[in-house]
Amino acid sequence: MDAPAGVAHIRSLLAAGLPTSVIRELLPCVRGPGPALEHCAAPTLRKWLHELDGRIAALQQARSAPTHLLAAIAGAEA
Template sequence: MKIGDLARETGVNIRLLRYYEAQGLLTSHRTSGGHRHYTADAPATVTQIRTLLAAGLPTRVIRDLMPCFIGDGPTLDACVQDHLRTQLHDLDNRITDLQHARASLGDLLHASARASRPTAPSPA
């Protein structure tokens, strides 16, 4: 399968497919003309990559997890559960940090809005 065919079948941009390959997530074979050629299981691999990306995992982690998929589906081998739990914990921490940052920004905005309100003239 050529890269354009893989892009059409998966709905993933050609540049992203090249990026996945550069990151070691997807493999291709080069034809004598230098064109990329993917095996029949490439669409399933792209789906697995997209599933892990949607879960917020960085490509360096995805590269380590790719061999742990069971078949062509989204199921990962049980041996990676601890790793996934660690990623989930890290994501929870980032969400907490973002919530704190959001609250601080809201406080700043509220204080700024109060300070910029014109004050009512005092009665004489």
């Protein structure tokens, strides 16, 4: 892969929301314009999705505490 194509691939993957650590693992699996990913990218993408799911669950849990506090405040004001 030449440098301009490599930069274009990295920019595309960054635009997709992938961190540079994941992109580094995916680069050997990038082919053609776009980038098109080969099957070797699947385990890395599955791992990243699993990590995102964990973060989302943690954020949802963290969000519930202030939501309950606001509900308690609203109930006390009524």
